[in-house]
Amino acid sequence: MALFTFPPSAAQLNWRWPHFTPIELACACRKHCKGEYFHDPRFLDALEAMRAEMGPLKIRSGHRCRGHNAAVGGVPNSYHAKAIAADIAVTGKTRARMLQAAVNAGFTGLGYGRSFLHVDLGPARAWTYPGALGFWIKALAFDPMRQPLKPRPK
Template sequence: MLYPHYSEIPESVWRWPDFSPQEPNLACPCCGEFYLNVAAMDALQAVRDEIKRPIRINSGHRCALHNARVGGAPLSQHKLIAFDLSLAGHDRLALRDACKRAGFTGFGYYRTFLHVDPGRRRFWYGRGARQLWNG
């Protein structure tokens, strides 16, 4: 469900204890628009529960304007829901494996973050990241 601003999400629907709608970069950083996908948030919470460490989200939902401004793909899952998870403080392979077990199906492998989303099953590598992830 799309909310024009994260402040409009009813407290009664928020059930993810390690995240909040005000979380930096979970909502669109330019306007606060928030796309609430319950299954994706359940999966994100499952990852957090499994790895037992905080997860920093570099980028979550993006409105169409912000997605264009940052050079996002026109059909980017970020326009619905996707998460770019910082690798700082994490074993990248353990984080990836936890995301797979949680049900994420779209994976982008980068040097400093892992992109995950609930879209179609696919994967790709960012510039210079293939050796890091497969090395």
């Protein structure tokens, strides 16, 4: 695991995650940094596992430099800033499957947004973004904050 000032080249990292690139997971602020990127093979393995179940994932936000994290209102110890996390776009149709795929892939930090699901490999915890929980309850037919999802047996 390492922090890079610029998105490293795939060759630099022996890149073995065919569906993702350092560039799409690097900080996208273009203001406070030059594309800072935090490399964590475990995170990428989990993302690939999720992708294998779901098909293409749209990454809204990956690693964030401290300046960008503060600018978007992220909490200071956010996994976007101290390591790497991803906000993955969800729709009404994919919401429930996306959550199950994230849990199956081993993601332990889950943030429920209206149009995205936050995933990271930090300590097991879950939170909701304003106005979002109702969408998740509707899609799942239960409250994931009260009843955490379990990984599907393989």
